Amino acid sequence: MLHNLFIGELAERLTKRQISSVELTRHLLSRIERLNPGLNVFITLTPERALKDAAAADARLAAGETGPLLGIPLIHKDIFCTDGVKTSCGSRMLDNFIAPYDATVVARLKGAGTVMLGKANMDEFAMGSSNETSYYGPVKNPWDTTKVPGGSSGGSAAATAARLAPFATGTDTGGSIRQPAALTGVTGLKPTYGRVSRYGMIAFASSLDQAGVFARSASDAAAVLQVMAGFDPRDSTSIDAPVPDYSKALGTPLKGLKIGLLREFFEGLEPRNAALIEDALTVYTGLGAETREVSLPHLPLSVPTYYVVAPAECSSNLSRFDGVRFGHRCKDPKDLMDLYKRSRGEGFGAEVKRRIMTGTYVLSAGYFDAYYLKAQKARRMITDDFRTAFDKVDLVIGPTTPTPAFGLGAKINDPVLMYLNDIYTIGANLAGLPGVSIPCGFVDGLPMGLQLVGPHFAEAKLLNAAHQYQQATDWHRHAPRGYE
Amino acid sequence: MSNWEVVIGLEIHAQLATKSKIFSGSPTAYGAPPNTQADLVDLGFPGVLPVLNQRAVQMAVKFGLAIDASVAPRSVFARKNYFYPDLPKGYQISQYELPIVARGSLKVMLDDGTVKTIGITRAHLEEDAGKSLHEGLANATGIDLNRAGTPLLEIVSEPDMRSAKEAVAYMKKIHTLVRYLEICDGNMQEGSFRCDANVSVRPKGQEKFGTRAEIKNLNSFRFVEKAIQYEVARQVELIEGGGTVVQETRLYDSDKDETRSMRSKEEANDYRYFPDPDLLPVEIDAAFIASVRASLPELPDQKAARFAKDFALSAYDAGVLSASRELGAYFEAVIAGVGAGHAKLAANWVMGELSSALNRDNIDIENAKVDPKQLTGLLLRIVDATISGKIAKEVFEAMWSEGKPADAIIEAKGLRQITDAGAIEGVIDAVMAANPAQLADYRSGKDKLFGFFVGQVMKATGGKANPAQLNELLKSKLGGGNA
Numbered sequence: 001m002l003h004n005l006f007i008g009e010l011a012e013r014l015t016k017r018q019i020s021s022v023e024l025t026r027h028l029l030s031r032i033e034r035l036n037p038g039l040n041v042f043i044t045l046t047p048e049r050a051l052k053d054a055a056a057a058d059a060r061l062a063a064g065e066t067g068p069l070l071g072i073p074l075i076h077k078d079i080f081c082t083d084g085v086k087t088s089c090g091s092r093m094l095d096n097f098i099a100p101y102d103a104t105v106v107a108r109l110k111g112a113g114t115v116m117l118g119k120a121n122m123d124e125f126a127m128g129s130s131n132e133t134s135y136y137g138p139v140k141n142p143w144d145t146t147k148v149p150g151g152s153s154g155g156s157a158a159a160t161a162a163r164l165a166p167f168a169t170g171t172d173t174g175g176s177i178r179q180p181a182a183l184t185g186v187t188g189l190k191p192t193y194g195r196v197s198r199y200g201m202i203a204f205a206s207s208l209d210q211a212g213v214f215a216r217s218a219s220d221a222a223a224v225l226q227v228m229a230g231f232d233p234r235d236s237t238s239i240d241a242p243v244p245d246y247s248k249a250l251g252t253p254l255k256g257l258k259i260g261l262l263r264e265f266f267e268g269l270e271p272r273n274a275a276l277i278e279d280a281l282t283v284y285t286g287l288g289a290e291t292r293e294v295s296l297p298h299l300p301l302s303v304p305t306y307y308v309v310a311p312a313e314c315s316s317n318l319s320r321f322d323g324v325r326f327g328h329r330c331k332d333p334k335d336l337m338d339l340y341k342r343s344r345g346e347g348f349g350a351e352v353k354r355r356i357m358t359g360t361y362v363l364s365a366g367y368f369d370a371y372y373l374k375a376q377k378a379r380r381m382i383t384d385d386f387r388t389a390f391d392k393v394d395l396v397i398g399p400t401t402p403t404p405a406f407g408l409g410a411k412i413n414d415p416v417l418m419y420l421n422d423i424y425t426i427g428a429n430l431a432g433l434p435g436v437s438i439p440c441g442f443v444d445g446l447p448m449g450l451q452l453v454g455p456h457f458a459e460a461k462l463l464n465a466a467h468q469y470q471q472a473t474d475w476h477r478h479a480p481r482g483y484e
Numbered sequence: 485m486s487n488w489e490v491v492i493g494l495e496i497h498a499q500l501a502t503k504s505k506i507f508s509g510s511p512t513a514y515g516a517p518p519n520t521q522a523d524l525v526d527l528g529f530p531g532v533l534p535v536l537n538q539r540a541v542q543m544a545v546k547f548g549l550a551i552d553a554s555v556a557p558r559s560v561f562a563r564k565n566y567f568y569p570d571l572p573k574g575y576q577i578s579q580y581e582l583p584i585v586a587r588g589s590l591k592v593m594l595d596d597g598t599v600k601t602i603g604i605t606r607a608h609l610e611e612d613a614g615k616s617l618h619e620g621l622a623n624a625t626g627i628d629l630n631r632a633g634t635p636l637l638e639i640v641s642e643p644d645m646r647s648a649k650e651a652v653a654y655m656k657k658i659h660t661l662v663r664y665l666e667i668c669d670g671n672m673q674e675g676s677f678r679c680d681a682n683v684s685v686r687p688k689g690q691e692k693f694g695t696r697a698e699i700k701n702l703n704s705f706r707f708v709e710k711a712i713q714y715e716v717a718r719q720v721e722l723i724e725g726g727g728t729v730v731q732e733t734r735l736y737d738s739d740k741d742e743t744r745s746m747r748s749k750e751e752a753n754d755y756r757y758f759p760d761p762d763l764l765p766v767e768i769d770a771a772f773i774a775s776v777r778a779s780l781p782e783l784p785d786q787k788a789a790r791f792a793k794d795f796a797l798s799a800y801d802a803g804v805l806s807a808s809r810e811l812g813a814y815f816e817a818v819i820a821g822v823g824a825g826h827a828k829l830a831a832n833w834v835m836g837e838l839s840s841a842l843n844r845d846n847i848d849i850e851n852a853k854v855d856p857k858q859l860t861g862l863l864l865r866i867v868d869a870t871i872s873g874k875i876a877k878e879v880f881e882a883m884w885s886e887g888k889p890a891d892a893i894i895e896a897k898g899l900r901q902i903t904d905a906g907a908i909e910g911v912i913d914a915v916m917a918a919n920p921a922q923l924a925d926y927r928s929g930k931d932k933l934f935g936f937f938v939g940q941v942m943k944a945t946g947g948k949a950n951p952a953q954l955n956e957l958l959k960s961k962l963g964g965g966n967a
Contacts, residue, residue: 097530101529103531199533200532202531203762236536320573322569324572363756368758
């Protein structure tokens with residue numbers, strides 16, 4: 001069936017005119033109509049626009065144009081501004097917000113001829129690890145709808161896993177691509193900080209946020225990254241470095257590749273989870289890679305460090321939501337203070353408020369040095385640890401998450417327990433490094449992810465390592481029951 | 485009062501004369517209809533990001549070099565967080581711990597001619613906020629974000645000034661400097677140049693500073709002077725009456741000529757400054773500094789020194805004539821015409837008749853109705869004794885109102901000076917004949933009557949008799965030289 005094909009396969013059929021983009025789009029739209037109610041993947045569906053985009057892509061194809069994403073449908077995380085389409089960021093605050101422009105990521109993918117099916121559900125303002133903080137209700141995990149899909153890009157992950165689209169965009173501030181990719185059994189790539197433009201991506205924590213991709217294979221992710229990556233003069237933190245040919249790099253043999261095993265990641269790891277990682281290492285050594293143990297001594301500081309830096313930045317980034325120019329405004333404000341207090345009080349959910357308050361606290365006079373400055377120091381130490389490790393190895397490897405998908409409602413009332421879910425992913429954000437999560441097996445019938453992290457701008461190497469693994473295994477081909 | 489010493493520091497906000505805003509591509513022109521010069525970045529829309537305008541950086545560096553400051557090889561933009569409707573993002577992007585310019589100084593000439601050096605702590609780049617509008621809006625506040633994101637250079641002085649007059653002299657010097665550098669248009673009515681004054685008093689001889697009050701948003705030299713004077717008097721009276729000054733922000737009401745409390749230190753915001761993660765640190769290398777240095781114009785102090793030396797002018801005259809680039813250029817154009825030997829004459833005319841005409845009609849020197857070439861034409865007629873200095877003033881007025889060259893007016897009005905000795909003698913004879921009594925008195929020793937005869941002759945010639953010649957001839961005739 002069309003929905004099980006990978007991007008490369010779809011592109012070939014589209015180019016050969018064996019299928020049309022309109023046909024593919026209709027197929028996925030009817031699948032969405034049937035399957036979405038059980039998953040709650042979408043905040044906004046854009047079927048008419050999708051069919052229009054598809055027809056335009058077909059016209060380009062008919063004119064002889066080709067392209068790896070031309071005519072390929074996708075879903076955007078609702079954090080990306082899409083011109084003329086509601087962009088809610090999962091929040092009541094922006095429930096009425098129609099973005100007046102396209103994010104750079106959206107514009108680039110549009111230019112490549114992709115077809116937008118709709119906007120994916122997410123944790124409110126990307127703050128969450130279970131997709132339960134969304135104003136639009138939780139997304140369900142297609143492997144078991146009593147479980148969470150992970151977050152914050154839960155909608156994008158679940159949609160990709162359920163074969164509602166061949167790929168989806170996401171953002172990763174502390175693991176928001178890799179963690180849900182792991183929990184839903186798909187491939188999730190978080191590029192190097194600065195590799196993909198943040199312009200038009202609603203900011204959570206500016207120094208950590210990075211746009212990336214969910215796909216069903218590393219090779220598909222490579223094709224998408226190719227279009228997303230590159231310097232953007234509108235984002236001062238995007239990096240003006242050449243973009244390599246990611247797809248071309250996929251054929252490189254792994255012989256001699258040095259893979260580092262993160263000692264800290266294996267300490268206290270659940271045995272069945274650890275066994276899956278061991279199996280994956282066996283695959284890699286079979287492919288010619290060498291493994292050695294490396295240590296990131298300051299990695300245990302990453303969760304507390306993150307929960308100072310990210311809230312600090314978010315407390316400032318979310319100040320613009322004040323009920324004055326856009327977004328939710330309370331009814332009949334008495335005065336300015338009332339307008340601020342009620343608009344923000346009503347517009348933001350509990351987790352967002354918690355982080356704004358935490359962030360405001362750590363930046364306050366008298367606490368700044370003890371929290372914010374100390375966290376910046378810890379961040380530098382963690383970054384240095386990675387740098388030292390990458391002097392010895394090409395990539396580091398470990399589990400993406402400590403456990404498979406947990407039950408809906410299981411952790412939502414215990415923020416610290418929820419935050420610990422990102423213990424393995426946060427380090428890469430603090431250090432600005434690229435990371436990828438790929439499916440590596442099942443525990444209790446639920447998928448688990450293997451995480452690879454590389455030095456800055458090592459996406460080609462990472463994707464190749466993931467691709468080689470996927471050539472040797474078929475974990476990434478498993479589909480959840482009912483979504484085959 | 486005389487037992488108290490006044491301590492003043494100024495924070496001057498100079499709007500940088502860039503075409504577009506500091507972090508967006510919107511134009512900065514003043515006076516457009518509300519919200520027509522604000523794009524998504526200025527409006528603080530979700531997802532947008534700031535991109536630093538390199539022209540603003542260049543201008544800040546220019547200023548730094550002009551005040552002999554150190555230009556930071558690495559400076560950092562920070563967010564100053566507070567809620568206000570005209571602040572779209574809920575934070576202002578400014579520089580906090582690492583400003584682009586630090587530790588400079590400026591020499592200021594005081595009224596008594598002494599020169600005082602005022603320290604400049606720092607100058608940093610930041611964005612301006614928008615404006616709240618209340619006029620014509622019933623029960624509502626309008627927000628105009630045209631000004632939001634306009635680049636500002638905030639210039640912070642040391643608490644080095646000891647009187648309102650010193651503060652004004654310093655502010656005027658900064659005003660001159662930023663206009664020389666062409667980094668700010670200096671327009672105070674439009675708010676392009678304004679300041680906050682930190683004012684405190686302490687008993688003379690005490691080292692420790694008194695508690696200061698900050699007077700916000702002063703947008704004229706006169707207001708700066710009056711506000712400081714009021715504030716000093718208020719603080720002294722308060723302390724002498726047994727009270728204490730509280731640290732607070734005050735507003736100056738120019739209608740009532742008083743300052744009023746706006747908010748106290750306790751009510752002050754905690755701005756929660758932290759480095760803006762959307763912007764990279766500004767890195768400035770030696771090559772960039774060298775290129776900016778090469779683009780620096782002659783600075784006011786350099787020009788004044790050159791005027792004093794080359795044209796033998798007093799320090800005061802040289803200072804006045806170099807107070808603006810345009811005035812200096814005008815003066816030099818006149819010198820080019822009349823010759824450096826007549827520099828004092830040119831200086832007197834530029835600082836005298838020309839300046840008062842400009843002030844009277846409230847126009848800029850670029851639009852003077854008598855241009856340097858025309859003024860040169862007039863001065864040459866004084867130099868060659870065609871007209872006297874007194875007549876020249878009359879000619880100047882006519883030139884100003886009629887826009888004609890000096891020679892045309894001299895001819896048309898018949899103002900050419902009488903230098904023919906015979907003609908002057910004829911008039912003297914007639915005057916002597918008509919005033920026999922005065923003549924007799926003079927000859928009997930009343931020397932003071934000499935002036936009377938000068939006046940009579942001038943009256944009879946319509947002021948055109950060459951004064952030097954007249955003096956000489958009159959002296960000899962009155963003395964009895966009745967040849």
